[in-house]
Amino acid sequence: MGSAEFILIINLFVAGLLAAAFMMIAIHDVGRVSARWLAFGYMLGMAYFAIEFSIPAFDNARPVVVTAFAVFLGATIAFNGGLAHKYGVTPPWPPMLAFLAVASVAVWFVQDLPRHSLTRMMAYQLPYAAMQFAALGIVWSSRQRRERLDALLMAVLAASAAQFASKPFIAHALGGWGANPQAYGQTVYALVSQSVGTVFGFALALLALAILVRDVLAEATSKSETDTLSRLLNRGGFERHAEIALKDAVRQGVPVALVIADLDHFKSINDSYGHAAGDRVIETFAGFLREAAAEHHVAGRIGGEEFAIILPGTNLAAARLFAEGARSAFGALPIDSLPVEHRCTASFGVAELDAGEDFSDLLRRADEALYQAKGSGRDCVRVSAGPAARQDRAMSKVSGKG
Known part of the structure; x- marks a missing residue:
């Protein structure tokens, strides 16, 4: 052979x-x-x-x-x-x-x-x-x-x-x-x-x-990493992808913002119309969020009725405009399984990553802004200016007094 x-x-x-x-x-x-x-x-x-x-x-x-x-x-x-x-x-x-x-x-x-x-x-x-x-x-x-x-x-x-x-x-x-x-x-x-x-x-x-x-x-x-109902990232998947997006933005020297949204009076929808109707509201908002998000954005469902989206390359002002547009558009959407006259709304908290912060800091500040929105009557947007902006304002006040 x-x-x-x-x-x-x-x-x-x-x-x-x-x-x-x-x-x-x-x-x-x-x-x-x-x-x-x-x-x-x-x-x-x-x-x-x-x-x-x-x-x-x-x-x-x-x-x-x-x-x-x-x-x-x-x-x-x-x-x-x-x-x-x-x-x-x-x-x-x-x-x-x-x-x-x-x-x-x-x-x-x-x-x-x-x-x-x-x-x-x-x-x-x-x-x-x-x-x-x-x-x-x-x-x-x-x-x-x-x-x-x-x-x-x-x-x-x-x-x-x-x-x-x-x-x-x-x-x-x-x-x-x-x-x-x-x-x-x-x-x-x-x-x-x-x-x-x-x-x-x-x-x-x-x-x-x-x-x-x-x-x-x-x-x-x-x-x-995918939430079955919303077909968005679940909390674990969102946090992992958000960390990557933040690191990329910092490396590239571009701003990055986080928007958190919470569906208003969601428990009352489940109580009044049943869990199937509540699921339909979540599906509708998630679908709306997918349509509004760009390819490089990171969107997820991070709680029962709580959603978040990372916006790389977006500063605080632009992120607020995004949230205001989402709030207005979602509030006008009819929802299947709900009466025609019923309109669902959402509250939004917005924060931009500040120098020296990590994802947990950004998430905490956006969550605080969301809490302010819910405390202000819901169906509104509130922003967190960030440590650096607050320090600048404080210095301006001191200078003005001088």
């Missing part, structure tokens, strides 16, 4: 382990279609390695060689389908399957060319390169936010496409790929080709697995 054939056997088992890993993710989350396609792709990879290993046993290798080519190209297409589902892109099945058919027919006919013909070698390798470039295009065209792992995946796909495109020239430099298909496994090129292919195939699989696991963990974290 040659070194290349030994690597083929290793690749077969590795492909099986990778297929099993993707299948476990698919079983864990039945809605994750991408994992099923990736698992199928590596199952086809197993079949390809098994067929490649069996080629020396056939006198007429043409049908087996073409089958191996088609199966491996099919594996790259299944991989692309998995990536498309992962990145929210419509899988280009018709063009990819048409490409598979045309490439397979081309490989059948180039068998009549001399074994070491560059055209013949390119007919094998360029379709693989094309599918890797197609995978790169799928990831690139996605509108999803790309992170470091996604960027690394694109880089490896580009490098993998390049190595497929360069293989005809590598084969020529290393003395060809054997006098016949049966002799392929004994060539230096086969050893190099299978080794390099193993590195790229394994790297792509690990990256795809890491990205899927990242998404599974992110979704699990999101579910644990």
Whole structure:
């Protein structure tokens, strides 16, 4: 058994382990279609390695060689389908399957060319390169936010496409790929080709697995931080994201404000119209808050009828305008499950992060402002000027007396 054939056997088992890993993710989350396609792709990879290993046993290798080519190209297409589902892109099945058919027919006919013909070698390798470039295009065209792992995946796909495109020239430099298909496994090129292919195939699989696991963990974290009724962040999730938003704002040198809102007379709504009506009020206010919030804002339900929103890049005056607009608009909204004449209102407390403060200080001051709003008859906005502003006012009074 040659070194290349030994690597083929290793690749077969590795492909099986990778297929099993993707299948476990698919079983864990039945809605994750991408994992099923990736698992199928590596199952086809197993079949390809098994067929490649069996080629020396056939006198007429043409049908087996073409089958191996088609199966491996099919594996790259299944991989692309998995990536498309992962990145929210419509899988280009018709063009990819048409490409598979045309490439397979081309490989059948180039068998009549001399074994070491560059055209013949390119007919094998360029379709693989094309599918890797197609995978790169799928990831690139996605509108999803790309992170470091996604960027690394694109880089490896580009490098993998390049190595497929360069293989005809590598084969020529290393003395060809054997006098016949049966002799392929004994060539230096086969050893190099299978080794390099193993590195790229394994790297792509690990990256795809890491990205899927990242998404599974992110979704699990999101579910644990989301309030079921309002579909906003719960208190724990809000505090974690608020801390991050505050640190980012301080690092960037921009203001950041916190608005806290409390639904007025909420207990009387539950008592008069039932808890279903109260839930509907919470859902309505939460939906209104989601619509009013920008993408970089952080909104959450931090208590039974209490809500909060962090506004990065917003100073106290602008935050007060935001709260006044929210108060006015919500007060005019009709609420399902309540009488037409009934209008719900909310009270608001606003504070801007002051120098030297942390999130707990900001939260405390916004809560004090909210308490003032509720003590002033509700359905109003009150602001906390902050320690620095109070000190400035005090100094101004002293100067004026002087």
